[in-house]
Amino acid sequence: MKAIFERKASDFDLWSFEVSKTIRLPAEVFEAVLQKPMRDYDFIQDNIAQMHCDSSGVYHCLLLTGEDRKDGLLVESEGYGYCRYASYVPDISALTSPALQHLNERMTAAADYIVSTGTQNTTEGNWIISFDELAQQTGFEHDFNSMDTLLDMLHEREEVANVELGDTAIDVCYYLDFCPQYGGHPEEAEPGQLSESAAPVSRLKELLHLHWEDIHLLHKDVEVQPATIVELDEHTLTDAGKAGLG
Incomplete structure (x- = not known):
């Protein structure tokens, strides 16, 4: 993706606009417009009536793009045949499809809500949010x-370690650095900090008398994708594993 960067810009004067008409040009013609926007072009001259600034200060523009191009150029020629006022758009998908823009806004809001609500409230590192909520x-x-798209968006977030989709809710595991309410666990305390009344910690050998499913292994210091053990009990260990239990 490409964008226009202004050197030492004092401010960015943003204007309201509406796309009056989209013109899809041959790719080489659109590239020529980007390279030489001050030239006169027939397709701009022929659509002068589509471009103006209304009484509310909204600029009604042409949207120029090229075949198989995702980017575009907003043009308000102010009665001329060249790009007198123009703004480069790296991705025009939201401009050409209001429905897609609305969906993107809702999905972004959903991802933001899941991440902010979970990280700010979890004390364990994970948070479950129902579809109804x-x-x-x-x-x-x-x-x-x-x-599927929402799950991909969540996986892209730096706060998210793993996402599980249930029938009625989403279960998200977060990296603990982003969870201010996380208080840690007794086994993570320094020696001598455990109170005498702290509950004894079960040894792995004792836990294996039970049957465990879908155990997610996380590293508290290193950011890695969680490893999952589908099933674990005393019968699933190898001889070497049993010997390691002591």
């Missing part, structure tokens, strides 16, 4: 297609 707080109504 998500819809009530953000307006995001889940379905199979949009949920």
